[in-house]
Amino acid sequence: MSIINMEINRLIDHTLLRPTAASQEIKALCEVALQYNFKAVCVPETYVVIAKSIVKDSAVEVCTVVGFPLGYSSTEAKRDQATLAVSQGATEIDMVINQGWMQEGLYSKIVDEIATVKEAVGTHCLKVIIETANLSDVQIRKAAQCVLSGGADFVKTSTGFAARGASIQDIEMLYQELGGKLGIKASGGIKTHEQALALIKAGATRLGTSNGPALLAP
Template identity: 40%
Template sequence: MSSSDANWAPLVASKVSEVLADSSFTVPSTAFSSITSPNAQFALAIDHTLLKPDATPAQVDELCDQAIRYKFMSCCVNGANVEQVSRRLAGSSSLTCAVIGFPLGAGTTVSKAFEAANAVKNGAHEIDMVVNVGALKAGNFALVHADIQAVVHAVANTPVKVILETVFLSDEEKIAASFLAAEAGAAFVKTCTGFSGGGATATDVLLMRKSVAYKPSVKVKASAGIRSFDKCLEMFKAGAERIGTSSGAAIMESAEVAAGSY
């Protein structure tokens, strides 16, 4: 694929025009489209998340134990906690997910690639990396693509989710970022870190889904500000197939209470 901004610019512009002009797009049906309660299928969409800087080892263990109990898809943590999570989840169905370049995305490509490879070495099964937002907004598409691709290559077959940090982006930039991530080999495009204000919206999820629809293998993860089952349903209907939330256990526990109520 193209290696310079001069080559990328018309490709990105074409994709932006195509997506914005498509008024007939229908969200493809997924395994999560028909969910009506926080059931076992719902749990498979949840990346159970603990990314706050003051997270203690005891809190990380609790996160893992909740993931094991409810069979969440993964526990998503900072790199320093990956080994602990990998050990705690051993023998369970839940995966270990590590964030990279988090939360700013402003590190060098070399540092992001190393961080990702190190996380996989320490037991990570999935990588959530933050896009270089400043480069994206400046139209430095070659750098954005190379940044993502370097991480994808550094972790071989480990799925990479690319966090766009949509709160900073125009619709055109969201489309551009989604397109560049898909072209670089990402498995998912993801909305937000949750550290910059705002959060995931159904409108953004739908736009991102439209942007990567030409590559059916690329999915959308909604993250930040998702604290209820109804909000999860809103994201699923917009096209999300993974939810990043620290409220997964609370949602499941509420369902258990409701099921046991008179």
């Protein structure tokens, strides 16, 4: 594996969140993550235990999603879901914000919800999905500030279930707004090595993809 591949592989959350995903596919995902020493596998909560059992003796983290993919679960439901996931072995949580609150400008509620889930996650990594496809540029910047104020560790662009995934413009904007104060996870539609490099250059510090091996150089 080349130096650039060694750098990229540790930025990749190798992901399978398709609603029809079965346990054998999750196991295969984890085996690929082990093979390439990816940073994490990102799986549905029902598969956290399986994923943990496979990667437990490695450097691969187990990530799962909360309030996914729409974000309008109650704060209490998100908190409880995160608490359960951590107890089952998840070390990273990707939470979707309440997108309706974002449209209404209820920023303090968004901040409080993020803080509540972060308290449940504790020292583990919390990434907050803001779904940039559904936001204006002004809203993307405001959402980034909410994530920062809520005490999360990363802002994440997309669920992969919206009209589009991460764009270079999204990442550049988030980087300009946050100035390195938070990690930035680009996700959704990342399929090639060239895309990965461009997103990293723009400021992404993590890449969510179902195409992990394809992001590495030939």
